[in-house]
Amino acid sequence: MARSKSIPVEALALPVLDGVMLTADQNAMAALHASHSEECDTVNQLLGQAQMAGVFEAFSRTVRTSKLAFVKEKKLYRGLAGRKSPHGAQVLSGTWEEFCGLLGRSVDQVDRDIANLRAFGEEALDSMSRMGIGYRELRQYRRLPQDQQAALIEVAKAGDKEAFVDLAEEMIAKHTQEKDLLGRRLDEMKADYTAQSEVMAKKTGELDKARRELEVSRKRIQAMPADEVAKALRGEVAAIAYEAEASVLGPLREGFAKLEALAVGGEDHRVFKAGLIRQLEITLGSVRSEFNLPDQADGVAWMTPAEA
Structure with a gap:
């Protein structure tokens, strides 16, 4: 029987080992273990x-x-x-x-x-x-x-225990006082902040209310005839003038009277009071000049019978 022909096997090429790198890896592992x-x-x-x-x-x-x-x-x-x-x-x-x-x-x-x-x-x-x-x-x-x-x-x-204890007690007492003082100041600041917040909240509420009322008034005025609008505004302005007059004849006059009582045998307050009156006159004169108002309203019906 004839022998079969043998097939040659190619040699496997192995990579060349890097001796330097291998040594470095071994040293690193040894160092890590150590x-x-x-x-x-x-x-x-x-x-x-x-x-x-x-x-x-x-x-x-x-x-x-x-x-x-x-x-x-x-x-x-x-x-x-x-x-x-x-x-x-x-x-x-x-x-x-x-x-x-x-x-x-x-x-x-x-x-x-x-x-x-x-x-x-x-x-x-x-x-x-x-x-x-x-x-x-x-x-x-x-x-x-x-x-x-x-x-x-x-x-x-x-190493002096007595001196150390005395100094420590003194410092602790001082630190406690300072801490208490800071605590009180902090409480006062918190109280002030709370009060201010309440005032701001109240003012904000009042401002919102005034804005709503103003908007209602604006819409109401827009829907009113011109003569009725003028009548309403005259009433509001007259109320403001009356309030100013009442302040002059009331609290201001009362304050003048008290100063007059104190002036007996003492300081004369007339110059001070005259200065206040003069300032009011200047203010009223400025308003009169701005709107070109007559000096007197004699003979002029400046209020209707209904307004009077």
Whole structure:
């Protein structure tokens, strides 16, 4: 039996490996692994130190807090991710809450310690701790203005508890008074604003009402004959003139009489009163001139019998 002819197989061309690139990738992976391992080692070390410092709470609060602040700032607590919780089978996800929980403390407590450390510094905070200054007082001190905080820090560094407490009480009392004063001013401003808002609302309502009445009057006047419109306007103008006359003969005359009574044996108010009368005369004269009115209305029927 004749043998079949063999088919030649073409050689597969493989890409040339880039040795430099391969080496770089390997180095990068190794560095990443080393960085992760270093971060885990660091957070484990700091966790142990913080736990140990917790045993000596009265002596090393600032030391422990400074380490906790470093962990939070650098986010080293993320290195706990993947570790098994010592309190059960739960696997840690690497959060700040978990890190604080491993120390047996709440996030609020640790954040409060860090806030005190950042506000007063290690030296002053350590000195205040030895003086027995508690969280309540430290919270009050943090609310003080920056210049007063700086003064407290300097006294705290000196270690004189009596001088520190006296200065702190004085500053807190002053700050409380200033705060109360600002509070009262704010209340007064709010009251003024409320009153002004009410006045503006009232004026706006009155203005809207006047506009509506004016629009009604305008439409009514447009529908009236000319003689009736003139009659209505004369009545309105006469009422205004009567009101002005009543003001002169009423309140103005009464005020003049009171000044006259005070002038007995004292200052003469006649020049002042004459000035007011003169101003009224000038005003009336200006109106008379504007409309070219006669000086006298004698013999002229300026009011109809119905208007009179």
